[in-house]
Amino acid sequence: MAKILVFTETHNEHVKTVTLEILAKLSGHSLEVAAIGEISATGVQELAKYGAAKIHKIKGAGLEKYSPEGYANALKDFISKQSYDYVFAGATSLGKDLFPRVAGSFDAGMASEVTNFVMDGDKFAGTRPLFAGKCYAKVEIQGPKPHFITVRPNALGLGTATAGAGAVADVAGNAGAIRAIVKEVVKSASSKVDLTEANIIVSGGRAMKNADNFKILNELADVIGATVGASRAAVDSGYAPHAMQVGQTGKTVSPSLYIACGISGAIQHLAGMRTSKCIVAINTDPDAPIFTKADYGIVGDLFQIVPLLTQEFKALLGK
Amino acid sequence: MNIFVCVKQVPDTETKVKPSGDGTFIDTTSIKWIMNPYDEFAVEQALLVKQTNASANITVVRVGSVKDTEALRTAMAMGADDAILVQADDNLDSYMIAKALKGAIDKSGKKPDLILTGKQAIDDDCLQVPQLLAQMLNLPSVSVVVGFEDGGKLKLKRETEGGSLEIYEVDKPAVVACNKGLNTPRYASLPGIMKAKKKPMTEFKLADVGVSDADRRVKYSNFQLPPEKPPGKKMDATDTAKQKDVVKQVVQLLRNEAKAI
Numbered sequence: 001m002a003k004i005l006v007f008t009e010t011h012n013e014h015v016k017t018v019t020l021e022i023l024a025k026l027s028g029h030s031l032e033v034a035a036i037g038e039i040s041a042t043g044v045q046e047l048a049k050y051g052a053a054k055i056h057k058i059k060g061a062g063l064e065k066y067s068p069e070g071y072a073n074a075l076k077d078f079i080s081k082q083s084y085d086y087v088f089a090g091a092t093s094l095g096k097d098l099f100p101r102v103a104g105s106f107d108a109g110m111a112s113e114v115t116n117f118v119m120d121g122d123k124f125a126g127t128r129p130l131f132a133g134k135c136y137a138k139v140e141i142q143g144p145k146p147h148f149i150t151v152r153p154n155a156l157g158l159g160t161a162t163a164g165a166g167a168v169a170d171v172a173g174n175a176g177a178i179r180a181i182v183k184e185v186v187k188s189a190s191s192k193v194d195l196t197e198a199n200i201i202v203s204g205g206r207a208m209k210n211a212d213n214f215k216i217l218n219e220l221a222d223v224i225g226a227t228v229g230a231s232r233a234a235v236d237s238g239y240a241p242h243a244m245q246v247g248q249t250g251k252t253v254s255p256s257l258y259i260a261c262g263i264s265g266a267i268q269h270l271a272g273m274r275t276s277k278c279i280v281a282i283n284t285d286p287d288a289p290i291f292t293k294a295d296y297g298i299v300g301d302l303f304q305i306v307p308l309l310t311q312e313f314k315a316l317l318g319k
Numbered sequence: 320m321n322i323f324v325c326v327k328q329v330p331d332t333e334t335k336v337k338p339s340g341d342g343t344f345i346d347t348t349s350i351k352w353i354m355n356p357y358d359e360f361a362v363e364q365a366l367l368v369k370q371t372n373a374s375a376n377i378t379v380v381r382v383g384s385v386k387d388t389e390a391l392r393t394a395m396a397m398g399a400d401d402a403i404l405v406q407a408d409d410n411l412d413s414y415m416i417a418k419a420l421k422g423a424i425d426k427s428g429k430k431p432d433l434i435l436t437g438k439q440a441i442d443d444d445c446l447q448v449p450q451l452l453a454q455m456l457n458l459p460s461v462s463v464v465v466g467f468e469d470g471g472k473l474k475l476k477r478e479t480e481g482g483s484l485e486i487y488e489v490d491k492p493a494v495v496a497c498n499k500g501l502n503t504p505r506y507a508s509l510p511g512i513m514k515a516k517k518k519p520m521t522e523f524k525l526a527d528v529g530v531s532d533a534d535r536r537v538k539y540s541n542f543q544l545p546p547e548k549p550p551g552k553k554m555d556a557t558d559t560a561k562q563k564d565v566v567k568q569v570v571q572l573l574r575n576e577a578k579a580i
Contacts, residue, residue, distance in 0.1 A: 066485070068450065068460055093479040097462045100413070100447035104454030109414060109536025112445040130443050130542075134336040135345065138541040179490040180459035180475075186484040194480035200580070224580060227481075242465075242500040243482035248332050248441050249356050249499060257579040268332040274545060278579040280569065284557070291553055295577060296569050300556030308566040313580070316570055 002085040002122040003030045005146070007075065008047070009094045013040035015047060017158070018090030018197075022151050023050035024159035026088075029119065031164055032056065034078060036063050036071055036173065048166025055168045062175025065182055066094060070175035072101040077174055079106070084146040086124055091150035093194070103148040109141040110148035115155040115254075115275070124149065132248035132271035153197045154254055155275075188243075192227040195246065200226035200257045201276070203246055206233035207262025207284070207302060214240060216303070217261060220310045223319055229253070231263045247272035259309075261302040265290030282306065320375040321429040322365045324399060325420050325452070326358040328383050328390040328409075329442040338542035344410045345542060354390035357437025359504035360497035364467055365435050366398045367502060371469075376400050378427060382419045384409050388520070395515035396507030402520040403427060405528055412537040413447035415530050420448070421455045422528025427521070431456075431492050433473075438463045438496040449496035461487050462496040 004026055008019040015035075023031055033047050034056040047055055058078055062070045079087060079102070087102070089095040091113035103110035114126035115136075124147060126139045141147040195201060202221045204214055214228065221228050230240035232247050246253055248268035258276035263269060265281070265288055273279070274293055281294035282302045291297040298305055313319075330336065331351040339346045354362075362379065369375040379394040382405040391402040405419045424431055434456075439446040446462070453460030465484070466476025473489040478498055489495075507515070525531070552572070556565040573579045 068462075072454070093463070096446050097450065097477075100450035101454045101460070103447075104414075104417070104451040107414075109412070110445075110447060111537060112413075112447060129545075131330070131334075131336045131345070132441060132444060133545060134334075135338060135542055135544055137342075137539045137543070140538045140540075141536060142538060143536045178459075180461050180493065181488050182485045183488050184486040186486065188482040188484075190481055192481060197480070241482060242498070243478060245499075252444070257573065257577075266333075267335065274548075278573065278577040279551070280573070286553070286555075292550075293548060294553070295548070295551040296572055297551060297553035298556050298565055298569060299553065300562060300565070304559065304562055305556060305566060308562055309570065312566050312570040316574060316580070 001029050002119060003083060004032070005079065005082070005084045005087045006031065006033050007087060007089040008033055008035045009090065009092055010035050010037055010039055010043065013038045013043060015039060015043040016090055016092060018092065018151060018153040020046060020050045021156040021158055022088045022090070023047065023052060024161040025117070025156050026119065027051050027159070027161045034058060034075070036074060044166055044168055049163050050161040051164045052166055053164040055166060056171045057168065058171045058173035060173035060175060062178055063173050067178045067180060067182055068097055068101055069180060070178045071098050072105060073176035074173035075102050076105045078171055079146065085122060086149060087146045088149050088151060091152045095150050099148055099150050106146065107144055108146060108148060109143050111139045111141055113150050113152045114139065115152050117149070129252065132252050132268065133274055134271045152254070195227050195229050195244070195251045195253050198227035198253065198255050200224055201229050201253055201255045202226045202259045202261065203229035203231065203263060204234055204240070204261050205231040205263030206237060208234055208239050211239045216306045220306055220313070223310055223313045223317065231269050232266070260290050261306055263290055264288045265293065320372055320432045322368060322375055322377045323424055323431050323434045324361050324365045324377060324379045324394065325434065325436040325448070326362065326379055326381050326390045326394055327355040327440045328352045328381065329355045329440055332356070332441065338544065342542045343540055347409060352387060352389055354393050355437050355440045357439060357497060357499065358390070360499060360501045361435035361437050362394045362397050362399060363502045363504040364497055366505070368433065368469060369398070376429070378403060378429065380420055380423050381405070382407050382411065382416050391520060392515050393507060395518045396511040397505055398511065401518055403523065404520060405523045405525060407525045412535055413445045413451055414536040415534045417448045417451035417455055418534055419525060419528045419530045420452050422530060423523060426523065426528060433491060434494045436494065436496045438498045449494050453494035458492055458494050459489055460494040460496065461489060463498045464495050465498050465500045467495065467501060
C-alpha cells in the first residue's frame with residue numbers, strides 16, 4: 001500500500017472533479033488530500049466519500065491567492081515533513097503550472113497529464129499521450145521520492161471508491177518570498193467550463209466563414225450545455241481567439257461528445273480531439289478526413305444542419 | 320541585458336508519428352524538424368525587447384541532436400545574436416533538459432536577466448521545463464503568457480481556464496513561458512539568413528553541462544498508436560428535403576445508442 005497525497009485545487013472552496021477521479025482510481029491505498037486554503041463542507045464530504053483518510057488545509061500569509069512560488073514553497077514544506085511515495089494533482093491550468101516547480105524542488109521526477117495509470121503493488125505505471133495524442137506510451141518515474149503525477153481531467157472517470165475517514169486538519173503554511181505576484185484576475189466573459197474540462201464541445205472550422213457565424217454554434221452549445229471550440233484554421237483566420245483552439249498547437253480535449261462543424265480534420269486537429277468518446281462531424285465534403293474519426297457523420301451544410309440540431313435537441317431536452 | 324531563449328526542435332505538426340521498432344521512442348527517420356511553434360513566440364518576444372534596448376544580447380539555447388540545427392539557425396536568422404547547442408539525444412526527459420539548459424546558461428558566463436521559452440514543446444507535451452528551469456535557477460516563472468510589458472518589473476498576462484487571465488507583476492530575472500497570441504513571430508529575412516551563418520554557435524556535450532543518464536527521472540516504453548475507431552455512420556444531408564430526418568436520426572442515436580446526451 002503506497003502512501004499518497006492528492007493535491008486538490010479549490011474554486012470558491014469547491015473541489016475539482018478530477019481530484020475525485022484520482023482518489024477513486026487509487027482506492028485501497030493510504031490516501032490524503034491537501035488543499036491550499038479552505039474547503040467547503042460539501043467538498044470535505046466528497047473527498048471522504050472518495051477515500052480521503054486525512055484532509056490537510058494549508059493556510060498562511062501570502063497563500064490567499066495563487067502564485068507559483070508561494071504555492072510551491074508551501075507544498076514543499078508540507079510534503080517534506082511527510083513520507084509520501086506519490087503526489088498527484090489534476091492537470092488543470094494551475095496543476096500544470098505548479099507541479100513541475102514542486103517536483104523540481106525535490107529533484108524528483110514527474111509524469112505530466114497521464115490519461116490512465118495502474119498501481120502494480122506500490123509501483124506507478126501511467127499511460128500518456130505524446131505528440132498531442134498521435135501516439136501513447138507507458139510512463140514510469142525513477143529517482144528520489146516522492147514521485148509527482150498530474151492526471152488529465154475527464155480521462156479516468158469517476159470510479160467506485162471506498163470511503164475514508166476524512167479527518168480535517170489545518171496546517172500552517174509559509175509562502176516564502178514571492179517574486180511573481182498575481183495583481184489581478186480578469187475573468188473571461190464566458191461562464192462556460194474550460195474546453196479541457198468540458199463534457200460536450202461544439203467546434204467550428206474554416207467553413208464558419210467569420211466570427212459572427214459562431215453565434216449559431218453558441219446557440220447549439222447553450223441548449224446542450226457545451227463549450228465552443230475552434231480549429232486552427234478558424235483561429236488563424238481570426239474567427240475565434242486562441243483560447244478556443246483545439247488541436248496540437250491548442251488544447252487537447254476528451255469530452256463525452258464532440259461536434260465538429262465545418263472542420264475538415266487536419267492531422268493536428270484530429271490529434272487534439274480523437275479521444276472524445278463520441279464524435280459528430282458536419283461537413284459538405286464527403287471525403288473530409290474528419291469523417292474517418294466520426295461516429296456519426298452528416299454530409300451537409302453546417303449553416304442548415306446546426307440550427308436543425310439546435311431545434312431537435314431543444315425538443316429532446318424539453319427546452 | 321542578457322536574454323536567453325530556450326528552443327526545442329520538434330517534428331512538424333503535419334508529421335504522421337510512428338513508434339520506433341523497440342517502442343522506446345518514435346521513428347525519427349524522414350521526419351521534418353521545425354522549431355517548436357511556441358518557441359517562435361519566445362524568440363519574437365526577445366527581439367521585441369531588444370528593439371527598445373539595443374544593448375541587449377539574445378542567446379538562443381537548444382538541447383538536442385546535432386543532425387540539423389534548424390531551430391537555432393532560424394532563431395539567429397530572425398535576429399538572435401548567438402547560440403548554444405547542447406548535444407544530446409532527442410528523447411531526454413524534462414528534468415534532464417532543464418538541468419542541461421541551466422548548465423549551458425551557467426557555462427555561458429552571462430548572467431541572465433530574462434529567460435524566454437515556449438509554454439510547451441509539442442512533442443512530449445510535458446509543460447515542465449520552464450518551471451523546472453526556474454526552480455533550478457531559483458527564479459520566478461510565469462507560464463502560458465499572452466501579454467508582456469517590461470517597465471522595470473515585468474507585467475505579464477497568463478492565460479488560465481476558459482480564457483481568463485492572471486495579471487502578474489514579476490521581478491527580473493525571470494523565466495517567461497510564451498503562448499500563441501503573445502505576438503506575431505517575424506519571418507527570417509534573406510540577409511538575416513545569410514548573417515545567421517556567421518553568428519557564433521557554442522557546442523557542449525551533455526557531460527560538459529553536468530548531465531548524465533543518472534539524471535533521468537522519467538522512463539518511456541511501449542510507444543504505440545492510438546487504437547483506430549471502427550468506422551461510424553455517415554449520412555447524406557445534402558438534399559434539403561432529407562435534412563430534418565437525418566438530424567432527427569442523429570439526435571436519437573446520440574441519445575439511445577451513444578448515450579452521449
